[in-house]
Amino acid sequence: MKMLNTTTTRKTKKRGKAWRSLLALTLLLAIAWTGGPHSTVAANGKLVPTLAQEKEQEQAVEAVAKGFTQIEAAHNYTIALRSDGTVWAWGRNLLGELGLEGNTGFRNTVAPVRYAGLSDIVYIHINKSDQNYLAVKADGSVWIWGLNDSSGTNTNGLRQVAGAAGVAKVAGGYGYDIALLKNGTVATWTKQQDDTGKLSFGKPAAVKGLNQVVQVAYGYPKAYAVKKDGTVWSWQPVAAPRDGAETIKPTAPAKISSLSGITSIVAYSGGVMALDTKGKAWSIAENGKKQALYPILTLKEISGSAGSLLLLTTDGEVFAYGYTATGKQGKVRGLTRIKHIAAGEEHGVAIDEDGKAWGWGHNKFYEAGGPSVRSDGMVYTPMLARPAVDTFINGQWLSSIYPTLPQGETVYVPIKDAAKVLGMTMNAVLNNEGFRIYTLKYKERSVAFRVGDKQAKSGNTTFELPEPPIVYTGATAVPYQLLEQGLGLSVQWNEKLSQLTISDQSNE
Template sequence: MRPYRSRFAWKPIITLIMVFMLLAGSLPGLAFAEQAPPTVKPVFTQIIAGTYYSTALRSDGTVWAWGRNLWSELGIQEQMVSTSVAAPVRLAGLSDIVAISTNKSGYQLAVKKDGTVWEWGGSLEDVKKGILPRQLKPLTGMSQAIAGSKFGFGLCTDRSVWVWARSKEPSAGGAPVTVLPTRVSGLANVKQITAVGDTVYAVKSDGSVWQFTASLDTAPASASASASTQNTAAAASQIRLTAAARIAGLPAVQQFVPNFNAALAIDLKGQTRILSWTPGAKPKLFHPELKVKAVSTGAYSSSLLLTQSGDVYSIDMFNSADKGKKIRLASPIKAIAAGTYHGLALDGEGRVFGWGADNWNETGGPAASPDHMAYAPMQVRRDITMTLNGKPLVTIFPAIMVGSSISVPLKDTLRSLGGDYKVTVNSNAQSVMAILYKGKQYEVQYQGSQILLDGVATGVSVPANFGLTSGVTMLQCGVLKQIGIGCIWNSQTGTLNITG
């Protein structure tokens, strides 16, 4: 006997499917148009910190910066306009990056996946004009690049070390930059390089540490040479290198990190040693109770130690009585970066935390203390990729997320859509913002923390802990939606697509 099957058994299910499809097309949270294909969420993989600024490399090969831009440190603009950036902003022109470095004074270098070297940040000549990210030609085949004061230093894939003089041309200007790299003689099988100023420390594969210094030689080229030959000879003659010399008294090390006062070295067993630059000083054990994975030194005596268990300690290098302060971080840390006055930590999930001085948003979030100090680590604000109708939004300012509210830089957003805005003062001495968009004008006012549109409450408020916004006018996406500008947020990829 065949089992009985009702011809109506599937109708309730089909009806439910049809109802769901109708709801999905009408409810914003379920609209299929707002759903992006699932992708791997990009996370931060490397951090560096300088004097009042921070930079991070993301797993998708993009580079993000935040903090002070007073001397064009961030490399976001040629003519200095913004003095600081309150949240991570993506640097235009950098992609497929695998390593970054800073000289802590506003100059940065990066290595691309193809082995090319890129630079950005403050220039040597004009502190008010920045270098936008640009390639340094003809450098290729590099695995690491270190930013010095007047030089750049590179570690080639064949483990040789190279040096080149920084260009004095302050602006990117779209012109290719040519450098004349010089190979360092007497150094081979190098696995790591680091520098302070223009003195380089190279760790060989056998764990030995070698030192050399680069300087500028102003000797003129031969007067009998042709003009093109003179230029080449003059540029080449600028580089003078001391002979590479081994640092005595150190066991085989896995990391060597110097600053202007001393250096910290980690041996193969995780023991740390401190080496003072005082003539005749010998390396001494430094907090041997800690099994250390990595160290990072600030400009002066402060240093950060990352233990093999993922804990972070802040220790004064020259205070023998300092037992170290354990930084209160909830999750195990995999990387650290000591700036001049602040610290950064990167955890296993790719999240960055900052603490210390926060005068210029260098810790990545609004400091709760009125003295502009972040006394406890706080997570850096979300890195948000902004696109306009599917293409990157042209702006040097970041979007800022507080809770579930996202604000965008208003001027750049509106002008990219053919609109604009202006601020006037009404008869009650209140500031009124007029938004011009698609032939219409809308008035935006603030009543306490509430935002009014044409005198009517929008239901959108300014978050209480919004903090500083880089001196640029920001507006919540919830208000923009009410004048016809779409804001589609993909939390998986961290992308905000603005449409209009």
């Protein structure tokens, strides 16, 4: 197996925000070239990077470019948008709440799983009221998927919201969605479910009187819009969303006179919060009166959910108040250089300046991003989420509801889905001792293995794997070495890019 840039890295202390940018990373690598032991010297006496060094720089830049840019959290699950326009999910799926393809009522994922069919996404949103998801594509179209009802017997697959166009951002409420259009206006539409749980949408309707809007938020029963001039407006959708209404007729927006100089607003079950241009947060009462919220902090983002409140300071630190994920009030220890936050009902998540995801709080369903080390399923010190791994087989991206998982001395592959793409057969029989023996057949070769056993057999040859095959969330997963040694496939694991490539050498 070819291992690309997985063991040797150079750790450099970075000072100042400029050093944290992608440009700074490129410059640092360029500087590293000039002192590198493998540089070549051109005729003019200047050091020239080798092809290997150029490849290393390209991979480093691409790795940074594949970081997460937005993250959302709800009741024991998380979704995140990566800078390449793909969307990933992890956490609980007992009722199909992750909205993966088909009837997928397994307990939870163990690592991020990529949604099939979503590409070129620029914005994501969890509608916590209706338990489904919204995504905006670069072309301005809106897409929806997720849980259809509380029974969990099925999920609504990915579909486009008809009539929604030119959209920049979205928000959702109980039975309705809100769209901020690229031209600064706002539209809304209803959602209905029939007896089978199938979704249908009302015709998008403009919210008259709103223009130059920069942000929208939902609350029950009101929706909110922040204008470019810093004013905040509220209105109420009045069509009953579940009685077959085809259109939504919003009330006229009303200005909240107590608010000015506002940059963003958060509406959730714990209340309505606003953030102003000076980085100060305000709590908004039902009558519109405001009250300073933790004025000692200078903030750049607020996130709330079910009485839990997260605050992100301009210094990149995170503070938690209310019903917190760990029961503690104040600064969340272990988080620095954070650029985005999201509060779930029982857990919190964040993205740092390198695009890495962090999680803490309730984690019995891996909603924080990885396995818990405590028996109570809690994560009190934020943990780095497991990597979001893309797998390619003979050049084709592997679409699977089960993740490819780096763990221990290997990378695990969900073998049933991989076998389908490769065109191999997979059978299982019980041996005399009652163990299930799996056999993979590919072209002229075959390999037999057992879950939990490091030894595998190819033909008459027995070989040992670095890690045993395992089962997670209903999927049988094998170490990549089984495919290499047992079936002669070529495998490359690029840790920097979180990318596993499997190919048939005879096709290369």
